Structure formats: C-alpha cells, structure tokens
Amino acid sequence: MSSEKSRYYEVCKGFNGLDKVLLRDPRGSSAEVYLYGGHVTSWKNDHGEELLFLSSKATFKPPKAIRGGIPICFPQFSCHGNLDRHGFARNRFWAIDDHPPPFPTNTSNKAFVDLILKPSEEEMKIWPHSFEFRLRVALGPGGDLMLTSRIRNTNTDGKPFSFTFAYHTYFSVSDICEVRVEGLETLDYLDNLQKKKRFTEQGDALTFESEVDKMYLSTPTKIAIIDHEKKRTYVLRKDGLPDAVVWNPWDKKAKAMADFGDNEYKHMVCVEAAAIEKPITLKPGEEWKGRLELSIVSSSYCSGQLDPRRVLQCS
Template identity: 55%
Template sequence: MSSSSSSSAAAPPVEKPSAVFSIGINGLTSVVLSQPGGYSAEVLLYGGQVISWKNKRGDELLFISKKAVFEPHNPIRGGIPICFPTFINNGSTEQLGFARLRYWEVDTSIDLTTSSDKASIDLILRPTNDDLLKCPNQFEFRLRVILEPNGDLKMNSHISNLNSDGKPFTFLFSYHTYFYVSEIREVGVEGLEKVDYLDYLQNKKRCTEQAEAITFDSEVDRVYLNTPDIISITDRELKRTFTIRKSSSLPDIVVWNPWEEKAREMTDLDTIEYREMVCVEAAAVGSEITLKAGDEWTGTHHLSVCPWTLGKGC
C-alpha cells in the first residue's frame, strides 16, 4: 500500500456516513469510514492506526511507505501511528511504545456510526501480561476516530490509570502523523515562529525558532515546546494546506524528516521516499504526563486540508 501517487480512484459514493469492516494486506482487519462527499479514512485494528485518509477526489493525504511491513510485531511506516506508552527510563526516552504493535478491540457497546452525520469507530487497548513487564501499569486506552462530513479527520484518545495499588502512571504520547507531500523542499510548517524547541540532532540543544515557516533542505528532528494549538503545513506544489488543531493537553509539536542518508539506513523506507513525507506530530513529549490512580487524560487532534493560502490554515 503506498501514498506515493495522488491519482488513486475515489471511493464509491455512499448515501450516508458508514463504517465497514474490511480485510486487507496479510489478512489485517480494518474499518473503512466513508462520507457521501467521497471522503474516506481507513483504521487498522492492528495498532489502532489510521493508514489512509482521502479527500473527495480520492487523493491520498497520508504517506505510507512502499516498503511498509504489514505484519504482526512490526511497526507500519506511515499513516498515524500512536506512540504510547513512551516513557523515560534511566534518563533516555523509550521510543514509540507498544500501542502501535498491538491488536485493539472494537468497542461493541457503541454503534460503528455514532451519529447521523459522522462516521466513526471506537477502539480499546488494555495491556497484555507481556506489556506489563515493560510498563507495569494497568490502564485502559479508548480511541475514537471520526471522519467528519467535510472530510476532516479527528482522533480522540482517553487514557485511564487503573492501578489498584494507587500507583501513578507516567508516560509520553504523540500522534506520529505522516503527511503525504509532493516534494519536501516545497513544504513549509507554519505557526511555530518564536517557539522554543529541542534539536535532537544537536543532543537536544534548546533553540528558538526564528523562521515564519520551517522549510527543509536536510534532516530535521525537533520537538517544539508549548506551541500554539493550530499548526499549518503548506505544500506549494500541490497547492494545499494541512491544518492541525490540537487540545492543550498536547502542548508540543514534533517535526521530523529523515532525509537521504538516514532514509538509506531504514529498511522500511525507500531511499527517495523521504521526499514524499513530513511528520508533524501533536504530542506531549517535552514533559511527562502523570495520572493519579483513577484519573483520565484526554488528547485530541483534528486534521483538515484545504487549498493553499499563504500564512493561513483551513
């Protein structure tokens, strides 16, 4: 499955919002959300991962690598992996977490389509015995993915600390979103001017962003701290703008592109595919989230796409 071409056919028209189970690559089950305007999104039960988001013309808006591995126990390169429960261990960050490597349950207590105008799916993740060896915390993670009538994509995460011993639960979190772009050099990320960031290519050196729009001519790996809640990604060649609207519980934005040398080292990314993607992630990674026993954390992000307008989001 690949998003390297934006000429894929539009989904067959539907008369009302729908959510339909589908069997895909290697027998992995997904739910396809559709709207009458031709919009669609696909959510894998493996990883609770959105692997497709299309506009009414059938153009793919998320990047999936041609070399992505759709097999159990492997992360899938692209779409929107959920990075949880990432945590700090002996001063270093444990990368990405296991939520993206687990099968999520469908919440059968909620209809697949939950209203007259929204197509949605509700999923639940609970830790396995093996997970508890890595992260000894009882929790429940409820995820709702919504495809709006106008094609916007919304993800709501609710994480509850169920530790019976009263122990707090501490973690980091991000929606690791891979946006499909025409050419990385034609992309600008707007809304982060004057925001402090940690540069992971310089041993987490703290810097302040000076540019009105972040552009790309080499590898970028940064965590922007305490950012505005609205961020835009412009693609000048495709003449479209993505907008991220996030809850204040996701204070940070991660901006990442591996560039050519790092891409060569990645077995699940084609050498030139770094040119077709940019990761801009709503996240809580600058400082840890701590839940007391019985407490719940909620993190929401809302993705829109519209014709490109200089300096303005959707």
C-alpha cells in the same frame, strides 16, 4: 454493528490478513484504520486523493510497526528503558469497543469507530500499570479526520503512572523542498540531531533542506503545513497536546531504513501533535484526553507567502 453504522464503516481484511476498518463519508472522503496498532493508514479527500504518506516498503508484519500513516506513540515517545521505541501501542492488537463510556460527540460525525487497548501480561511485565486506552477515529462531514485518545489509570494498587504521547502523523507532500510549516516561528525547540540542545526558531516558517528532527515546546493549538506545488494546506488543530515534533529523515537515514524507500523522504513530512516535554501523570481513576483534528484548505487563491493566520481564520 447497527445497520446505520454499517453504512459508514465496515471491517475487512487488509495486508497480510490483518483486520482493518474502513470509514466512509457520504460525500466521498474515507479513512482506513488497522486494528494492529490502532493505526490510521489512509485518509482520502472526496476526490480520492491520499493525504497521508504510507511507505511502499511498509511491512504490515507484527511485531514491526507500520511505516507511515498515524502511528500512536504510548506510553513513551522515543526510546527509554526497557520499553519498545515509541512505546507498545503501535504494535499491539486493539479491539473494537462496542460499548464505550459516554463520549461527547458531534452528531453530524456518523463515520467513526471506537477502539480499545488494555494491557496484556506481556505489557505488565515491562510497564506494570493497568490502563484503558480508548481511541475514536472519526470523519467529519467536510472530510476532516479526527482522532481522540482517552487514557485512564485503572490501577488497583493506588499507584499513579506517567507517560508521554504522540500522534506520529506522516503527511503526503508533493516535494519536501516546496513545503513550509507555519505556526512554530519564535518558539523554543529541542534539536534531536544535536543531543536535544535547546534553540529558538528564527525563521518566519520552517522549510526543509536537510534532515530535521525537532521537538517544539508550548506550541499553538493550530499549525499549518503548506504544500506550494499542490496548492494545498494541511491544518492541524490539537487539544491536550502542547508539543509538536517535526521530522524528515532526508536521504542518508531513508536509505538506512529497511521499511522506507530511498527517495520517499521527498514526499513526506511528519508533524506530530504530542505531549513529551512534561509527562502526563494520572492517579487511579483519572483520565487524560488528547485530540487531533486534521483538515485541508485550498491555497490556490494565494500568491507568494501564505499567511497561516488568515487560512486558519477562514477554515
């Protein structure tokens, strides 16, 4: 590790002795990435406020995935066949990639870490494909959090493979009943609570009064999550990820999850940048890239409904 890089990140021990990487920007923002799962568990602004939700009951005990933060769903989202639910990337140990291939990078982003996941014999038995999954987690000078995934087919047998993918991001909110998600209005979605039946979003924004589990299709590159109580807006920018999943388990499902507090559903919302409806297919040697950028915009100057287009233009 170079002396300059060590100013911006360090490797240390986290819960249960698991290795984690701390990223720090000189202006005060920070992020925390566990090598277990390549999992971002913390993102704080320059005031030290936590922006991601992490359950107080998250176990940090492999092979169970960590509840909260940003789990990575690969090579599948949801549950199909003999693969783990949401794939295996989120409950495998990643390595720090000291020699990544050329990566178009913003030179102002000095707080970053490159991770890599390759299949073990165990993975090859349940998903018989050779791949290299490279993940860069970076903090921008303004405190933005950026995740870039690059997945390459390294099969030597000439066979392509297909996968689905999601950044399963848990955002911390003050009160789910005071949250609006804007940018998804008029779009079609599949409702997972109604056997993936297809509907069209009718409201001018998505609000929460009960359990929600929807996959929106052909979504815009920018989505806004407005937390009225904190006068804060999260802005998601995504590339290579056409779908967006919105999830809150509400009270009954929260109580049924051992690693989730009974009332914690009130303080989180998942808005996930994803590629699910149309699986990505890679031939040997081909690479896919999916990028997510998260930023915060103060909405204290607004009253009433916040126009996300204005926020997105200003940010």
